[in-house]
Amino acid sequence: MSAPVLSTRGLDKSFGSLVVAKNIELALPKGVRYALIGPNGAGKTTLINMITGMVRPNAGQIFLGEDDITRLEPEARVKRGLVRTYQINTLFPDLNALESVALTICERRGVAATWWRGLAGYREEADEAFEILSSLSLGSVCYRRTRELAYGQQRLLEIALALATRPKVLLLDEPAAGVPKDESAELFRAIAGLSQDITVLFIEHDMNLVFRFASRIIVMVGGRILVAGTPEEIAADPRVREVYLGEAGHG
Amino acid sequence: MADMTGTALAPQLYLQAQARWRAIEVAFWLATLLPFVLLPNYLVLASQIAITALFALSLDLILGYAGIVSLGHAAFFGLGAYTAGIISKFGWGEPLSGLLVASILAGTVGYASSFIIARFRHLALIMITLGLGLLLHEAANSAHWLTGGADGLQGVKIWRLLGRFNFDLWGYTAYAYSLIVLFLVFLVARRLIHSPFGLALRGIRENSVRMPAIGAPSRSHIRTVYTIAAVIAGVAGALLAQTTETVSLEVLSFGRSADVVVILILGGAGRLYGGLIGAIIYMVARDQFSGINPQFWYFWIGSLLVAVVIFLPNGILGGLAALAARWRSRS
Incomplete structure (x- = not known):
């Protein structure tokens, strides 16, 4: 197997006396599709927050390829290709889908600080935005404001924003949360x-x-x-069964 | 619904259409020339409106577009006014270079304070901008030797505009000068709003948490727009000093900072013409109400503000836009 694209070493985090991460060691090789599961409060979202720089770990290191990124600002990690989506839609309600994605592309290409040139002059960026949206079947609603989009479409827009950054590593925090069952399979097929x-x-x-x-x-x-x-190993693991069945037993 | 007009359009054509000049905009700017022929007795007021509109436009960039609340924006207006006034007092009364110097100074102070501004949001930001505004007001008050303190700056003398046009008592030059500067700055602001940077500002307003997650350096964007807004506010202040040939402490007052927020909310924040329309309504209302009832005119301004916020939460322009949209979808 090749060297990991993303890895963590001994990540610790606690909020007061609540330990949310203890000695987390991860290694993601290139191109894999890994799932992170666990009961509520297991620290899954906190782990993503730490990896993407939204929360500082108390100890440990995070590596993107060979580089230690533990101290980088979130936006600098995005620039290096480490990108996330949110469990609860975290979008730009009053921008339309095209504008949201075009903004992301402008940031990626370093032209978003340009205030003396019209946006309409950035044809490549606009076309790329439209392409991404079309690939997620959002092309027909791309001029509609985000707040007016259906919930499932907003979930897709979350992914569109992440894709527009040209990620190397994509961390998806419950991408199908709140999406009806039939649509969620479709969403995962896109992923x-x-x-x-x-x-x-x-x-x-x-x-x-x-x-x-x-x-x-x-x-x-x-x-x-x-x-x-x-998946086979996990399905057969008695400890995992205990965690999930134990939980179900309480409920 | 709205997507019938949109889906067929290529992205670039859509963006071009967004930035296109509309007939009503042309009509608006032509109408700003009307006071010269229809209301020659009100040119002084018209020039004050143009200056206030420019000041409100500068606030719109940070408050309306980037969502950065400021209750101390008069700091930059006052800096511009005092700079233009003081250099004329010390013998350089050429208006255009005075405008330039004032804007540079206001921009420099704006840039310096933007490093603090960019770190805070919401209530903390309101307190910080308020504090910085009060600080500057008191500094100007105590620096009597330079600013004249509470007595106001004495001896402001502005030369003829372009060496030809005297600042006359009726306000012809004052209004023409203010209006041209307003229009030129408006063109810059309009370009800015339709640029990638303008989109990034709206992104910050809509969701500042998401911005880092799409790789956006929000703080650096905020520093840029805050500096630009300070420059424009400085220009507005300098215009007031030059056209009235007086500078008083009022240019730095909390009242002026609060008024401009009121004006922007009246007109419609986050819309290019919000500050302009707001300034017209506010200044005309103040002029009329204070004519009827000199002591209690703020009562009427207050009523107007409450009514607008309750019935038109997006300001007068926001209400008109909603009305137009409804009318269009019906026809």
Whole structure:
């Protein structure tokens, strides 16, 4: 296997006495589709927040390829190709889909600080934005304001924004959260169809989707990685069963 | 619905259409010439409106477009006014270079303070801008030797504009000068709004949390727009000093900072013409109300503000736009 594209070493994080991450060691090879699962409060989103720079770890390091990115600002990590989406739609309500994606592309190409030239002069950027939106079947609604889009379309726009940054590593925080079952499979097909150059780590609660789309599954419980392995290994692991069945037993 | 007009359009054509001049805009700017022929007795007021509109336009860039609330924007207006006034007092009364020097100074102070501004949001930002504004006001108050303190700056003398046009008592030169400067700065602001940077500003307003996640350096964008807004506010202040040949502490006052926020909200924040329309309505209303009832005119301004905020949350222009959209979808 090739050297990992994204890896973490000994990541620790606690909020007061609450430990949300303890000695997290990850290694994502290029082009994989990994799933991150675990009960609520296991620290999955916090892990993504740490990797993308939204939350500072108390200890440990994060590597993108060979480079230590632990101290980089979030936007600098995005520039290097480490990109995330959000569990709850985190979009630009009053911009339309085309504007949102075009803005992302302008930032990527370093022209977003240009105030003396009209946006209409940036044809390549506009065309690329339209292409990305069309590939996610948002082409027909691209002039509609984000707040007027259907919920499923907003979830797709989340992914469109991430793609517009040309990510090397994509961290998807429950990409199908709140999307009806039939649509969520479609959304995951779009994710599965992404270029093999993109390394994907996704958080997801729907086990059908996880077992269908992940090549490897990482199980987190109480801020620790309990176990990581292929879907078959995870399905057969008694500890994982205990965590999930134990939870179901309470509910 | 709205997407019938949109879907067929290529992205670039759509963006071009967004930035195109509309007939109503041309009509608006032609109408600004009307006071010269129809209301020659009101040219002094018209020039004050143009200056206030310019000041409101500068606030619109930061508050309306980038969502950065400021309650101390008069700091830059006052800096511009005092700079233009003081250099004329010390013997250089040439208006255009005075305007330039004033804008550079206001921009420099704006750039310096933008490093603080870019780190805060919401309530903290309101307090910081308010504090910086009060600070400058008191500094000008105590620097009596330079600013004349509470007595105002004495001895402002502005030369003829371009060496030809005297600043006359009726305000012909004052209004023409203010209007031309307003129009030129408006063209720059209009270009800015339709640029990639303008889009980034709206992104910051709409979701500042998401901006880093798409790779956007929000703070550097905020520093840029804050500096640009300070330059424009400085130009507006310098215009007031030059056209009235007086500078008083009022140019730095909290009242002026608050008024310009009111004006922008009345007209419609986040719209290019919001500050302009707001300035016209506010200044004309103040002129009329204070004529009727000199002591209580703020009562009427207050009522107007409350009514607009309740019934037209996006300002007068926002209300008109919603009305136009409804009318269009019906026809």
